[in-house]
Amino acid sequence: MSRIVIALGGNALGDTPAEQRDRIAAAAPSLVGLIAQGHEIIVTHGNGPQVGAINLAFDLASAHSDRIVPVPLPECTAMSQGYIGYHLQQGILAELHRVGMPWHVATVVTQVIVDPDDPAFDHPVKPIGAFYDQATARERMAAEPGLAMVEDSGRGWRRVVPSPRPVEIVERESILNLLDHEFIVIACGGGGVPVVRDSGGDLHGVPAVIDKDFAAAALAEAVGADVLFILTAVDRVSTGFGTPEQRDLDELDLDTARALAAAGQFGAGSMLPKVEAAVQFAASGPGRRAVICSLEQAPQAMQGRSGTVIHGGAGAV
Numbered sequence: 201m202s203r204i205v206i207a208l209g210g211n212a213l214g215d216t217p218a219e220q221r222d223r224i225a226a227a228a229p230s231l232v233g234l235i236a237q238g239h240e241i242i243v244t245h246g247n248g249p250q251v252g253a254i255n256l257a258f259d260l261a262s263a264h265s266d267r268i269v270p271v272p273l274p275e276c277t278a279m280s281q282g283y284i285g286y287h288l289q290q291g292i293l294a295e296l297h298r299v300g301m302p303w304h305v306a307t308v309v310t311q312v313i314v315d316p317d318d319p320a321f322d323h324p325v326k327p328i329g330a331f332y333d334q335a336t337a338r339e340r341m342a343a344e345p346g347l348a349m350v351e352d353s354g355r356g357w358r359r360v361v362p363s364p365r366p367v368e369i370v371e372r373e374s375i376l377n378l379l380d381h382e383f384i385v386i387a388c389g390g391g392g393v394p395v396v397r398d399s400g401g402d403l404h405g406v407p408a409v410i411d412k413d414f415a416a417a418a419l420a421e422a423v424g425a426d427v428l429f430i431l432t433a434v435d436r437v438s439t440g441f442g443t444p445e446q447r448d449l450d451e452l453d454l455d456t457a458r459a460l461a462a463a464g465q466f467g468a469g470s471m472l473p474k475v476e477a478a479v480q481f482a483a484s485g486p487g488r489r490a491v492i493c494s495l496e497q498a499p500q501a502m503q504g505r506s507g508t509v510i511h512g513g514a515g516a517v
């Protein structure tokens with residue numbers, strides 16, 4: 201029996217509630233299949249498109265009505281945890297019911313402590329929200345001082361926000377308690393709501409979006425997981441991504457993964473954090489491994505027939 205943390209990419213969840221529901225319904229059999237094989241699963245998810253859409257919706261609505269106010273990023277992440285967790289609970293429960301398994305599913309609204317002095321606050325790199333063409337991105341940046349946008353892995357231009365590293369999962373004990381009582385737990389959605397602790401011990405949200413891949417690695421370490429699955433929109437990690445020389449990788453040892461990352465082979469804000477998070481987790485204990493693969497190919501990846509495995513060395517896979 202393995203304890204497996206599964207991270208679902210925000211982009212892989214689609215752009216609309218209907219798409220999200222469909223993609224989760226498609227993923228649910230492989231998630232529940234893991235439990236049928238005797239494994240324990242903890243699900244986490246991204247929220248890049250969703251948190252950007254929620255934030256923009258309140259900004260646009262507040263520009264047109266004095267009855268609506270803009271909503272800060274931490275509150276937007278908390279809303280995205282509820283909305284995505286709701287669909288995950290429904291999709292997983294439907295599949296559990298279909299196969300006659302009496303498990304429970306619960307979403308934990310999760311706060312994650314970050315360092316207020318994290319240099320990431322001065323260098324926004326995390327893409328959120330919709331994709332724009334270059335001309336529209338330039339117009340938006342000219343109209344909104346302080347708005348930063350970058351090109352994201354050949355898919356278009358997106359707003360970027362600060363993305364500090366996760367330091368501590370506030371609700372860790374609640375998550376462990378639910379796991380001990382046969383719950384499928386959904387936690388650390390959108391990387392967790394980023395919070396800082398003041399000198400009196402109280403927590404306060406900060407305007408940032410934590411990368412869910414780093415939060416997933418932190419969650420996997422915190423719950424003593426054996427495997428970290430990072431599910432996204434591509435089947436494998438590649439070198440020469442998007443070029444005629446693209447080569448898809450079946451496996452990576454830690455040194456090779458670090459060397460390719462240093463050589464700039466992985467998109468900043470997209471594939472790079474996944475590889476870095478996978479390396480962090482695979483290096484955190486003997487026998488631990490991470491797999492990066494697509495949502496659609498997850499069942500094959502569970503059997504070693506798809507995805508890129510990142511592992512600590514020979515014999516570790």
Ligand SMILES: Nc1ncnc2c1ncn2[C@@H]1O[C@H](COP(=O)(O)OP(=O)(O)O)[C@@H](O)[C@H]1O
Pocket residue numbers: 208209210211212246248353431432433434436437438439440441465466467469470471472
């Ligand atoms: N070297 C690479 N190999 C594979 N995909 C890459 C690479 N570099 C950048 N990418 C892009 O990164 C994307 C995954 O990041 P992203 O969309 O941010 O993930 P998420 O699914 O977590 O939202 C892939 O779909 C692909 O477009």
Ligand SMILES: NC(=O)OP(=O)(O)O
Pocket residue numbers: 208209210211245246247248249327390391409410411412413
């Ligand atoms: N919070 C986060 O990393 O979301 P994505 O996976 O959607 O980028």
